[in-house]
Amino acid sequence: MSVVEESVAARVLERALSRGGDFAELFAEERRGFSLSIDESRVERPQSGSERGAGVRVIDGEVTRFAHVDGLAEDDLMAAADGLAAALGGGGAEPVALRAADPPKLQEIEVDPASVPAERKADVLRELDERARSAGPEIAQASASYSEGRRRVAVFNSEGLEATDDRTRVRLGAQVVARRDGTVETGFETLGAHRGFELLDGDPGRIAEQAARKALELLGADPAPAGEMTVVVGGGFGGVLFHEMTGHGLEADAVQKGASVYAGKMGEKVAEPLLTAYDDGSMPGEWGTGAIDDEGTPCRRTAVIEEGRLTSYLYDRLRARRDGTESTGNGRRESFRDLPIPRMTNTYIEPGDADPEEIISEVDRGFYAVSFGGGQVEPATGDFVFGVSEGYLIEGGRVTKPCRGATLIGNCLQALARIDAVGSDFEMKTGFCGKAGQTAPVGTGQGHVRIRGMTVGGTAV
Amino acid sequence: MSAELEQAARRAVEAATAAGATDAEAWSEGSRSREVRVHAGEVESLTEASGRGVGIRAWIGQRTGYAYGTDLSDSGLAALAEAAAGAARVADEDENSSAPDPSGEAIPEIEGLRDEAVAATETAEVIDLAKRIERAALDRDKRVSGVEEVVYVDEDGDAAIATSRGVSGSFGVSTAYSFLQAMATQDSEVQTGLGFGVGRSPGALNAEEIGAEAGDEASSMLGATKPESRSCPVVLSERVTASFAGFIGGALCADDVQRGRSPFADRLGDELASTAYVLADDGIDPDGLASAPFDGEGTPRERTPLIADGKLLAYLHDSYTARRGGARSTGNASRASYRSPPSVSTSNLVLAPGELSLEGLLERAGDGVCITEVAGLHSGVNPVTGRYSVGASGRAIRGGELAEPLREFTIAGDLLGTLAAVRAVGSESRWVPFGGSVRTAPMLVGEMAIGGA
Numbered sequence: 001m002s003v004v005e006e007s008v009a010a011r012v013l014e015r016a017l018s019r020g021g022d023f024a025e026l027f028a029e030e031r032r033g034f035s036l037s038i039d040e041s042r043v044e045r046p047q048s049g050s051e052r053g054a055g056v057r058v059i060d061g062e063v064t065r066f067a068h069v070d071g072l073a074e075d076d077l078m079a080a081a082d083g084l085a086a087a088l089g090g091g092g093a094e095p096v097a098l099r100a101a102d103p104p105k106l107q108e109i110e111v112d113p114a115s116v117p118a119e120r121k122a123d124v125l126r127e128l129d130e131r132a133r134s135a136g137p138e139i140a141q142a143s144a145s146y147s148e149g150r151r152r153v154a155v156f157n158s159e160g161l162e163a164t165d166d167r168t169r170v171r172l173g174a175q176v177v178a179r180r181d182g183t184v185e186t187g188f189e190t191l192g193a194h195r196g197f198e199l200l201d202g203d204p205g206r207i208a209e210q211a212a213r214k215a216l217e218l219l220g221a222d223p224a225p226a227g228e229m230t231v232v233v234g235g236g237f238g239g240v241l242f243h244e245m246t247g248h249g250l251e252a253d254a255v256q257k258g259a260s261v262y263a264g265k266m267g268e269k270v271a272e273p274l275l276t277a278y279d280d281g282s283m284p285g286e287w288g289t290g291a292i293d294d295e296g297t298p299c300r301r302t303a304v305i306e307e308g309r310l311t312s313y314l315y316d317r318l319r320a321r322r323d324g325t326e327s328t329g330n331g332r333r334e335s336f337r338d339l340p341i342p343r344m345t346n347t348y349i350e351p352g353d354a355d356p357e358e359i360i361s362e363v364d365r366g367f368y369a370v371s372f373g374g375g376q377v378e379p380a381t382g383d384f385v386f387g388v389s390e391g392y393l394i395e396g397g398r399v400t401k402p403c404r405g406a407t408l409i410g411n412c413l414q415a416l417a418r419i420d421a422v423g424s425d426f427e428m429k430t431g432f433c434g435k436a437g438q439t440a441p442v443g444t445g446q447g448h449v450r451i452r453g454m455t456v457g458g459t460a461v
Numbered sequence: 462m463s464a465e466l467e468q469a470a471r472r473a474v475e476a477a478t479a480a481g482a483t484d485a486e487a488w489s490e491g492s493r494s495r496e497v498r499v500h501a502g503e504v505e506s507l508t509e510a511s512g513r514g515v516g517i518r519a520w521i522g523q524r525t526g527y528a529y530g531t532d533l534s535d536s537g538l539a540a541l542a543e544a545a546a547g548a549a550r551v552a553d554e555d556e557n558s559s560a561p562d563p564s565g566e567a568i569p570e571i572e573g574l575r576d577e578a579v580a581a582t583e584t585a586e587v588i589d590l591a592k593r594i595e596r597a598a599l600d601r602d603k604r605v606s607g608v609e610e611v612v613y614v615d616e617d618g619d620a621a622i623a624t625s626r627g628v629s630g631s632f633g634v635s636t637a638y639s640f641l642q643a644m645a646t647q648d649s650e651v652q653t654g655l656g657f658g659v660g661r662s663p664g665a666l667n668a669e670e671i672g673a674e675a676g677d678e679a680s681s682m683l684g685a686t687k688p689e690s691r692s693c694p695v696v697l698s699e700r701v702t703a704s705f706a707g708f709i710g711g712a713l714c715a716d717d718v719q720r721g722r723s724p725f726a727d728r729l730g731d732e733l734a735s736t737a738y739v740l741a742d743d744g745i746d747p748d749g750l751a752s753a754p755f756d757g758e759g760t761p762r763e764r765t766p767l768i769a770d771g772k773l774l775a776y777l778h779d780s781y782t783a784r785r786g787g788a789r790s791t792g793n794a795s796r797a798s799y800r801s802p803p804s805v806s807t808s809n810l811v812l813a814p815g816e817l818s819l820e821g822l823l824e825r826a827g828d829g830v831c832i833t834e835v836a837g838l839h840s841g842v843n844p845v846t847g848r849y850s851v852g853a854s855g856r857a858i859r860g861g862e863l864a865e866p867l868r869e870f871t872i873a874g875d876l877l878g879t880l881a882a883v884r885a886v887g888s889e890s891r892w893v894p895f896g897g898s899v900r901t902a903p904m905l906v907g908e909m910a911i912g913g914a
Contacts, residue, residue: 034548040720042555046548047527049800050541051514064506070513070531083509087584118551141721177722177845184724184846224850226690226871226912257500259609259644261651339506374840376852380609380644380653383869385852387840407841407850407871407912455687457850457871457912 002154002164004028004054006098008074009156012056013095015081017158020090021058021065024081025157027294028054028072029336032114035147038125041133046118053336056080059318060088068337095158104291104298107284109168109196113148116197121146124172124200128208132176135212138219140184141177144208146170148197155296163296169287169441170199171430174208178215185221185404187214188373188389192430192441194289214371214390217402224391224406224456230366231408231454232359232394236427237371239444242277243347243433244375244384245412250279250304250312251330251342251435252319254379261382261413262310271308271416274352278303279314281329281345287430288345288443295331295340302328304347316342334438341436346443352422356448359421361397367456368392368399369408374431382412407457415451423447463619463631466491466513469533470623473517476535476542477625482519482549484560484625485542486758489515489533490799492618495584499591499611507584516799519545520560524552527802561758561780563628564790568754568761573747576662579617579635587613587663591639597672598643598656602680606646609653613639615663620753628759636750637663638894639671645679652685652866654678655700655834659750659894678833682854685866688913694829694884695872695909696822696858699893699901701832702812702886706740707896708842708849708876710807713767713775714793715782717844724847724877725773732771735883737904739813740768742777744792749809751898757796757803765791768880779805812901815886822887822905824861830911831856831863832872847876850912870913882907 009026016024034048054077055068065087067080113121125144132142151167171192178185189211193199233241246262254260262270281299283289290299295317303311315323316331319342331340360368368391375386388406392399428445470487477485491513498505515538516529526548530541591613599605614637621631640657656675658666697705717723725733744762746752755761758780766774778786779794782805795806823831832855841851850873857864883906890902 036551043551043553044525044555045527045802046525046551047529047802048544048548049528050530050532050544052531063504066506066508068508068510068512070511087507118548122551186843186845226873226910228914254609257609258607258651259642337510337512339508372840374837376837376840378653378836380642380651381868383836383852383854385837385841385871387837387850389840405843405848405850405873407837407852407873409837409852409869409871409912411869455869455871455912455914457852457873 003030003152004072004154006162010098012077012081013156013158015078016056016058016084017093017095019085019092020088021060021093023059023158024095025057025155026054027336028154030152031149033147033149035145036121036125037143037145038129039143041129043122043125055336056084057339058084064339066339096160098156098162099160101161101163104163104165106166106291107194107289111197113168113170113197114150124204127205128174131205132174132208132212135209136216138178138180138216139176139212140179144172144174146172153294157296161296163292165291167194167290168196169194170197172204172207174211176211176215178219180219183219185215185218187211190430192287193285194287195285218404221402221404224403226457228453228455230363231451232363232366232368233449234370235423235425235447237429237444238449239348239429239446240372240375240431241386242349242446243344243442243444244377245415247344247347248377249379249412250314252313252315252323253342255313256319256322259380261379265310268310269308270310270413271305271419273308274422275305275308275419276350277305277348278350279330279344279347283346286346286428286443287441293329293331294333295327297327297329297331299329299345314342314344316340332440334440338438343435343440344433344442346428348428348445349422349449351424351426351447354421354423356423356425359423359448359450360394360399363394363397366394368394377412384412385409409455409457415454418452419449420452421450423449463621463633466619466621467623467631469515470621473515473538473542474623474625476538477517477519477545480542480546481521482546483522484520486518486560486624487515488620488622488757488796488799490618490620492616494614494616497588497591497613499595502592502595504588505610514799516802517541517545518802519549520558521546521549523554523556523558524549525558526552529800557781557785560624560626561628561760562626564760566761568630569745571745571747571752571754573661574752575633575635578662578664579615579637582663590663590666590668593668594639594641594672597669598641598676601673601676602645604645604647604680604683605643605676607644609642609644611639611641622759624759630755630759632754635661637661637666639666641675643675643679645683647683650683652679652682654682657894659892682866682868685854685868687869688830688867688911690911690913692908692910694826695906696826696831697904697906698833699891699903700895701835702904703893703899703901704835704838704896706810706812706899706901708844709740710742710810710897712844712847712876713777714805715776715778715786716805718776719782719785722845728773731773733773733877734768734771734880736771737815737885738768738880738883741766741811742793742807743811744808746809748892749898751808756792757794760790760792760794762792762808777805777807779803807897809898809900812886814888814890814902816888817885818888819903822885822903823858823863825885826858826905827861829858830867831858849874849876870911873910873912879906
């Protein structure tokens with residue numbers, strides 16, 4: 001059952017276009033969530049939320065008018081549509097009759113997390129707490145969090161589109177603080193997917209041990225070096241490098257405003273031929289996956305770089321229309337309160353043929369960034385920065401001392417062109433991406449990747 | 462609106478008690494907001510929105526749970542109350558967990574939190590304001606090649622609280638802000654610059670100043686090069702000092718302090734900062750956008766000196782951390798919205814201005830770097846250890862004056878070390894909406910590690 005009846009949606013669209021406009025859309029949503037954490041070995045902050053609401057959008061030429069309301073009462077939706085129409089004040093346009101799309105290929109959810117007793121979730125957190133604390137006497141603090149969310153969305157537009165999606169996501173995070181004499185270090189690890197509670201089958205407690213291991217390892221760390229050197233980036237969350245360095249610059253809104261260093265570079269060689277990369281919202285079970293995007297376009301795989309050549313930007317409907325092309329299924333919004341904008345889903349570098357160990361052993365002096373705390377890019381200039389959460393020195397082809405407090409900075413086009421090895425290993429990780437005030441779940445992935453010449457910013461000047 | 466919200470909060474408390482809560486607190490909000498995005502002289506998008514919702518905190522003995530929703534009907538509140546009470550049953554007991562009693566202190570009257578002009582200003586007027594901001598950036602320098610977009614937002618809203626222990630109240634606020642990112646181009650090089658303004662109504666925003674700031678910054682960065690790695694004096698712009706104050710304020714929140722996750726834990730009363738650095742949390746300054754008569758659990762907001770004479774004077778508390786730490790609440794229980802339970806957070810941070818103008822600070826620095834922008838804060842600052850390493854851009858300082866632009870470098874250090882190394886705070890202060898709501902000024906730090914070429 002859709003969150004809004006088709007007949008109601010048809011009336012809202014008709015009203016929205018009653019005084020002009022080229023396109024109208026109703027995005028309706030019902031979202032529920034639950035989260036829980038453990039801190040100081042105490043289960044706390046249980047929180048449940050439930051929201052219903054809708055956003056109505058009318059596009060008139062190049063101008064987008066948008067209204068959103070809490071609740072899904074027909075009166076409220078009609079009032080929103082009325083407000084938009086009143087602002088246009090022209091002659092009416094007729095929407096095409098709605099026709100439901102083929103049922104979407106929903107992600108398979110084996111166990112609806114909402115059906116699992118909260119006490120089970122508390123027990124998972126107790127297990128994480130226990131595993132983190134048993135990693136050693138130097139573990140000073142451990143905390144962990146569990147969250148689940150379900151979004152049922154329905155999209156209707158004046159071109160006759162009617163599509164739905166039902167997205168369930170589960171995520172665990174563990175944070176550990178380790179202390180030795182006056183030194184304090186932290187470690188963090190996550191596990192998440194567009195899946196049900198079955199994600200936590202197996203051994204979710206391992207992430208607490210991994211977080212603890214990172215914090216303990218860093219206790220013996222030296223200050224990170226500063227200066228330019230070869231950098232090897234680890235698999236999994238290392239993919240955030242590609243997300244920032246390239247992904248954001250390929251989002252069509254930035255490109256069309258000339259606010260991306262990738263503007264005008266379509267078809268050009270931007271990397272060595274060993275590099276191929278995708279954005280893929282249809283990867284089964286991944287964090288950034290969906291059946292459709294938030295404009296009703298089916299999620300799909302888009303090759304953005306093929307053998308070093310730039311092959312596609314990432315589009316939503318509005319920006320695709322401007323470029324005379326099709327949406328790539330990247331029109332995403334945080335909630336019914338937001339306009340869709342071009343966003344990544346799951347972005348990854350395709351595994352190459354280099355042995356990860358050789359990628360490192362060929363480096364005489366360099367820096368090994370195993371994992372990042374996050375990153376940021378300014379697509380217009382291409383300048384980026386990443387905080388390294390786990391990093392090591394590479395000396396004589398071997399990984400030696402752990403380093404604390406490192407940051408990687410550089411410029412997109414330069415750094416992308418300097419990737420000279422892509423590993424055959426591969427891992428996907430979960431992240432949250434912020435853009436224009438909206439947060440979206442995104443997946444990032446890659447194997448080991450080597451970049452010749454990047455600035456490491458540390459305190460050891 | 463506020464009478465309706467107060468009533469919704471009271472009904473929510475009753476519903477929670479009926480659902481088995483031994484104590485309950487409800488926070489309700491309603492707002493209308495408007496957003497305009499302008500690009501190349503045209504409106505790109507126009508958003509009008511209304512929102513409302515309620516959050517219920519329920520206690521069952523010493524267990525606490527939270528639930529929020531957008532359905533304020535009787536059946537909606539009943540479902541929400543069940544969810545809150547149900548959540549509380551999952552939590553472990555905590556001897557410090559209990560509903561706050563009314564503080565007994567007078568709720569401050571703060572004039573000027575709401576400017577009726579927000580609701581009265583036609584959308585056509587704010588569209589014109591946004592267009593003038595863009596124009597001002599483009600007219601500033603012929604190398605300014607475009608503006609990604611000008612964003613203008615205003616909001617007018619009310620909030621109300623009610624609890625089973627008799628805490629109750631409501632207030633209304635308005636805000637208006639605008640920002641833009643300008644691009645300057647020379648040959649194939651592009652640089653960006655940010656401009657912004659904040660206030661209670663669109664009338665408080667000066668289009669020419671906001672646009673000029675972005676245009677100046679973008680064009681002044683053209684030709685930027687990477688500096689040599691070294692340690693040197695730095696002057697931090699007010700945007701950077703705002704973020705810095707935000708991290709200091711965050712680390713002074715008693716929650717993380719009590720849980721041993723702050724570099725300031727067990728340091729109360731210690732001399733740890735330069736005497737030039739004087740910081741307070743001020744929840745009642747009418748110009749501060751975070752100001753309110755009471756905090757997220759109904760405790761009166763107040764002004765709390767944090768650092769003065771080089772000493773750490775106080776931590777920030779809500780009722781939970783106050784009980785746990787044997788202190789009194791400083792009125793710093795904050796909520797991002799009804800969607801989140803209250804937790805300790807800064808309100809408005811105020812860095813006391815010093816004597817020297819920006820020119821004076823540069824002269825005192827002699828040779829060094831002036832940092833106008835930092836990037837990668839959320840991953841580059843570790844709030845537990847206090848260490849930071851973030852991306853930066855700015856200008857060289859030579860012979861006490863601004864010289865060539867610099868980019869693609871990092872600054873690194875630790876919060877406590879930097880606090881002690883502050884040499885002077887500037888005299889020109891302004892409100893900055895980064896790092897929370899901060900009234901701040903530029904400052905000179907004696908030495909900082911620069912990571913460049």
